[in-house]
Amino acid sequence: MSIIIFIMAKSSFGVIFFLLHIIFLSYVFIAHSAPESALVTHLPGFNGTIPSKHYAGYVTVDESHGRNLYYYFVVSESKPFEDPLVLWLNGGPGCSSFDGFIYEHGPFNFEKNGGNLPKLHLNPYSWSKVSNIIYLDSPAGVGFSYSKNESDYQTGDKKTAIDTHTFLLKWFELYPEFLRNPLYLSGESYAGIYVPTLANEIVKGIDAGVKPTLNFKGYMVGNGVTDEVFDGNALVPFTHGMGLISDDLYQEVVSECDGNFYKPLSQSCADKLAKVDEDVSGLNIYDILEPCYHGTTTWKMKVTELLSSSNLRLPSSFLKLGETQRPLPVRTRMFGRAWPLRANVRDGIVPTWPQLLQTIHVACTDDDIATTWLNDKLVRKAIHTAEESVVSSWELCTGKIEYNHDTGSMINYHKNLTSRGYRVLIYSGDHDMCVPYTGSEAWTRSLGYKIIDEWRAWTSNDQVAGFTQGYDKNLTFLTIKGAGHTVPEYKPQESLDFYKRFLNGMPF
Ligand SMILES: *[C@@H]1O[C@H](CO)[C@@H](O)[C@H](O)[C@H]1NC(C)=O
Numbered sequence: 084m085s086i087i088i089f090i091m092a093k094s095s096f097g098v099i100f101f102l103l104h105i106i107f108l109s110y111v112f113i114a115h116s117a118p119e120s121a122l123v124t125h126l127p128g129f130n131g132t133i134p135s136k137h138y139a140g141y142v143t144v145d146e147s148h149g150r151n152l153y154y155y156f157v158v159s160e161s162k163p164f165e166d167p168l169v170l171w172l173n174g175g176p177g178c179s180s181f182d183g184f185i186y187e188h189g190p191f192n193f194e195k196n197g198g199n200l201p202k203l204h205l206n207p208y209s210w211s212k213v214s215n216i217i218y219l220d221s222p223a224g225v226g227f228s229y230s231k232n233e234s235d236y237q238t239g240d241k242k243t244a245i246d247t248h249t250f251l252l253k254w255f256e257l258y259p260e261f262l263r264n265p266l267y268l269s270g271e272s273y274a275g276i277y278v279p280t281l282a283n284e285i286v287k288g289i290d291a292g293v294k295p296t297l298n299f300k301g302y303m304v305g306n307g308v309t310d311e312v313f314d315g316n317a318l319v320p321f322t323h324g325m326g327l328i329s330d331d332l333y334q335e336v337v338s339e340c341d342g343n344f345y346k347p348l349s350q351s352c353a354d355k356l357a358k359v360d361e362d363v364s365g366l367n368i369y370d371i372l373e374p375c376y377h378g379t380t381t382w383k384m385k386v387t388e389l390l391s392s393s394n395l396r397l398p399s400s401f402l403k404l405g406e407t408q409r410p411l412p413v414r415t416r417m418f419g420r421a422w423p424l425r426a427n428v429r430d431g432i433v434p435t436w437p438q439l440l441q442t443i444h445v446a447c448t449d450d451d452i453a454t455t456w457l458n459d460k461l462v463r464k465a466i467h468t469a470e471e472s473v474v475s476s477w478e479l480c481t482g483k484i485e486y487n488h489d490t491g492s493m494i495n496y497h498k499n500l501t502s503r504g505y506r507v508l509i510y511s512g513d514h515d516m517c518v519p520y521t522g523s524e525a526w527t528r529s530l531g532y533k534i535i536d537e538w539r540a541w542t543s544n545d546q547v548a549g550f551t552q553g554y555d556k557n558l559t560f561l562t563i564k565g566a567g568h569t570v571p572e573y574k575p576q577e578s579l580d581f582y583k584r585f586l587n588g589m590p591f
């Protein structure tokens with residue numbers, strides 16, 4: 084606003100004309116800017132001043148069905164109208180993007196407070212330090228998003244991408260002042276599917292002249308699911324490189340399986356893979372360095388039960404993600420709805436496997452803080468969620484949706500999008516065994532782009548923070564040393580660094 088007035092004042096119009104313009108501009112400004120009703124004015128558990136404007140509410144993506152997506156929008160703490168606008172998506176499928184907000188890169192650190200409301204402290208490494216960021220619960224049925232027609236809970240990649248595109252178009256109608264900011268997408272885990280499929284919808288929309296025109300620039304994916312074969316083949320080299328299996332077993336599995344660890348074609352290969360699984364089965368899949376509370380017989384039995392249950396509504400393609408054949412406990416969690424791990428595993432009893440497809444908790448995770456805070460009546464009111472009669476409770480990851488992975492491999496999406504000049508960062512916490520870096524490194528390399536920045540260390544705070552390889556067409560692969568599946572949760576400072584560098588187009 085002040086910039087516009089300044090320009091007007093410098094123009095040679097008369098004073099009255101100038102004042103009329105101010106009145107007119109004020110009108111436009113009021114009529115076309117962030118909805119005041121969405122403004123978050125206070126947050127239970129937080130005593131200070133919220134460091135930038137926060138907005139939250141719903142966008143209806145389908146009027147006839149009453150399908151509504153919930154967003155929480157954090158305005159940049161730096162330069163709101165210049166900094167990039169980033170959409171953040173957690174994966175699952177079925178996990179709420181409050182995972183990112185609460186545990187990864189949101190404006191607050193949440194301190195556990197017994198069973199009481201957590202205490203919120205400012206997060207010095209919040210991604211809102213350098214960007215505007217929208218946390219979106221997607222698809223409908225996840226987090227606080229819902230549909231009045233429950234048939235919408237049967238969904239998949241294609242429908243999700245279309246809905247999220249609709250969300251963005253309608254969101255910009257509410258917040259048109261952010262239309263000129265560079266737009267980026269980001270997400271982790273199963274958002275390795277959400278992000279490129281959404282990018283594809285956005286680009287199709289831009290090509291077709293859909294209004295408003297999105298100023299789309301690129302995207303970031305962390306430990307993202309990408310391709311059944313690359314991701315499926317990633318585990319064996321990862322376990323060997325990390326010292327989790329012996330040289331002997333590695334050599335045997337390589338020769339028995341002939342490099343195909345994904346779909347064992349012989350019994351002897353399957354047997355070797357089962358031994359690999361057995362060796363790593365006690366580890367925390369989301370960060371092999373972290374402790375894990377699991378491994379009881381009951382747990383294994385429950386999982387086996389789950390997998391053989393006819394009630395299991397997971398699509399077969401999804402079941403195959405990272406599969407080796409024998410569903411041992413650690414690996415089966417890959418098929419669970421909850422990929423993200425709570426790093427700080429605290430009072431650590433494995434929750435009983437709750438009612439099938441109602442609330443699924445995953446061992447090694449602790450979502451207490453998020454669950455306590457987001458189910459508090461005053462918090463829900465403060466962040467403008469639907470009434471409890473509409474969305475009864477918030478779950479980190481829901482079993483409510485039936486989700487079909489219906490877009491196959493993401494490799495062609497990445498090829499097409501990078502060829503069109505969109506900037507892409509594929510980053511990976513190198514201690515994640517859920518979507519190991521070995522898969523992401525291999526598929527990015529497989530695109531065959533010229534290496535323009537050969538594998539080297541990158542640094543943060545004068546320390547090696549990981550490794551990177553830069554390719555032609557603005558594609559970068561980057562690891563974060565010592566981080567697990569949900570990178571900013573483990574390495575917040577390093578994460579803010581690579582995030583900032585990517586958004587600014589700076590070298591890592
Ligand atoms: C906020 O202030 C109240 C009252 O002064 C106090 O009881 C509470 O502990 C404070 N909370 C935090 C997070 O500092």
Ligand SMILES: *[C@@H]1O[C@H](CO)[C@@H](O)[C@H](O)[C@H]1NC(C)=O
Pocket residue numbers: 148232233234
């Ligand atoms: C829900 O949507 C389905 C699919 O569009 C439709 O057939 C059905 O009639 C809708 N149900 C209600 C109650 O509107």
Ligand SMILES: *[C@@H]1O[C@H](CO)[C@@H](O)[C@H](O)[C@H]1NC(C)=O
Pocket residue numbers: 283495496499
């Ligand atoms: C990529 O582009 C090619 C050529 O335009 C097209 O045939 C293909 O369908 C595209 N693939 C995806 C996944 O968008």
Ligand SMILES: *[C@@H]1O[C@H](CO)[C@@H](O)[C@H](O)[C@H]1NC(C)=O
Pocket residue numbers: 504506555556557588
């Ligand atoms: C990479 O991105 C920069 C900044 O957006 C752009 O100027 C440049 O043309 C891009 N390079 C390629 C090869 O697409």
